[in-house]
Amino acid sequence: MWYVNLDGQVGDLAGILDPARYLSHLPSISGDLPPGARAFATDTDHYGFRSRRCVKDLTLRAVRGAGGEEMEVEFQHNCWKHDQDLLIRYTGVSSLLADSADEERGTDLGTVMLDEILPHRDGCSHEIACWDGTLTIVCRDLRATWTETTCSSKS
Template sequence: MEYVDVDAQVGDLSGVLDPAAYLEHLPSISADLPAGARAFATDSDHYDFLSRRCVKDLALQAVRGAGDEEMEVEFRHNCWKHDQDLVIHYTGVSRFAVDPVDAAATDLGTVILDEILPHRDGCNHEIACWDGTLTIVCRDLQATWTETDCSSKP
């Protein structure tokens, strides 16, 4: 990721998640993001670790349409933190990559943080998980939070 630091150093503590540089840069690039990506990236809950709509700790559940012009990525809630699942629908996909390349996208684990940047094709959405990274370049994306039942723990 270019701005989000998933291995920051704070005093003697390393491995700290720090989206501060991205959040400082976001106002200067938000107008260059497609409408759906802009709405998702600038949502005040997106990087608020205490928010139920923060992407941190969501579990990568499914990837549908990988390699197609339209695709969806589904994230499952963590009942200790979230009360909703997240589905991101991507349109005009021009690049889809999983790192490490030999990993299945659904084996990347839970989300650490993500970053959405302008791209000549629309936007670049990089999602860092504990076991790898998912990158999608697309014309735009639409993020939808859906209610879920947290009475039965995952």
């Protein structure tokens, strides 16, 4: 990732996820993002760690349409934090890279740490860092939709 720090430090505590640099840069690039990507990236809840619509702690559940121009990536909620699942639909996909820590897992990359959406000559790039690897998609645009779900383990 260019701006999101996945290994920040606060005092003596290391390994902190820190989107501050990206968030401070986002206003200067948001006008260069396609409309759907801009709406998702600039949503005030996107990087609010206590928000129910923060991507942190979602689990990558499925990648559909890999290799095609239209693609979907589905994320499952974490019952301790979210009450919705996230579906991202990508249009005009020109590149997909799944970089897994374990090649046998393919696109099963585990829990999301954070993501970063940047302008790209083809529209935008969306890099999603998970604990077990990274998924990077370059596309014309994307549309993120949160859908209601139920949590049976929430108490």
